[in-house]
Amino acid sequence: MLCKDVYELQDTRLAKRFQDEVLESLVEGYYKVDAWGQIGEIKNIEDFRCKVGVHTYDDLRKYIGKVIRGEYRVLLKEPPIFFGLTFGSTGKRKVIPFTGAYIHKLGKVFERAIIEVLERAKLSHVLNGFCLNLNLPSRVKDVNGVPMGFVSGLNALTVEERFHFKLAPSQREIDSIEPKLGRDSWMKKYSLVTEKYLGHDIRYTFGIPRFLLELGKYMRRNVGWKPSELWNIEVMFLSGVAGIYSKYAERLKYMYGKAKLYEVYGATEGLFAQQIDDRHALTFNFDMYLFEVKKGKKFKMLYELRRGEWGELVVSTDIFPRYLIGDLVTCIKPGLYRVYGRTHKRNLLKLYALDVFEAILSLL
Secondary structure, eight states: OOOSSSGGGOOHHHHHHHHHHHHHHHHHHHSTTTTTTTTTOOOOHHHHHHOOOOOHHHHHHHHHHHHHHGGGGGSSSSSEEEEEEEEOTSSSEEEEOOHHHHHHHHHHHIIIIHHHHHHHHOOOOGSSSSEEEEEOOSSSSSEETEEEOOOOHHHHHHHHHHHHOEESSSSHHHHSSOOSHHHHHHHHHHHHHHHHHHHHHHEEEEHHHHHHHHHHHHHHHHTSSGGGGOOOEHHHHHHSSSIIIIIIIIHHHHHHHHHHEEEEEETTTTEEEEEOOOSSSSSETTTTTTEEEEEEEEEEEGGGTTTOOOOEEEEHHHHHSEEEEEEEEEEEETTTTEEEEEEHHHHHHHHHHHHHHHHHHHHH
């Protein structure tokens, strides 16, 4: 059952109830696929941990290969309608199969992470304007009749078609550009923006800070103006990198003006959390996914973390049980969290210290 008010997700007592309900629902689905159908009766999280180990992408690769070849029942209750590609910024590229149920959940998360946030901040009027779109192609090729593309492009296509967001460029225009991710492809995308959309009423954006900053540099070089001098962007929904406030906020402010920033956290496997107000912290979707934290060899529920505790995030989705995402998560205060990069990054502890300090200041 979905929460009635997103602030309920910050109440750790309610989070436990939501997580118990999510576990029950997920297990019912796992019973129906070949990979997990023989795990036996699961009554609670302890049973789940005992009977289902933690999986990495490499552990699941053989199942995903079978799904790509058409043997979808090994992992899915229904045929895939999309294969999502990762950008590969944190390691090797991955392919994730998506079902109609996933796409439906994606729409629910976007409604919560964008539309409800704008309503709460009294900024819904920005939806009357255009949204700057620098996402990746939603369709690169077809595999056995199923489209394959990047999940950020799928996200853009979802809000464009389901919520009628006016994207600039449209996702179809993005998809028409050569799908290779080299410099030429990005230059074509930036050129499209400057040739067609400089005079449009662009009021908000969602995307990866790195590419937004690169567009700003391109515009200064080729047009002679910063984005803030041509558009009145009031809101920026940002994802895809760690340290949005500690590493990117000031540079984005220089290029795009005094837009309000909101962080959205997800991966190719799902959209897991979002910033819902001015506090620089994430609210996790405890009513949609199951979240655990790996601390050494032990595990605890994400909502059980105390202020200052941290560990590796483990997520159970409709497709993957107990999937080790590889990101570190920390508790800023019960019910509010920050997520950092992969554990192998050398500057992780420095980023963690700066970001937690900044996040705590935002709560005061």
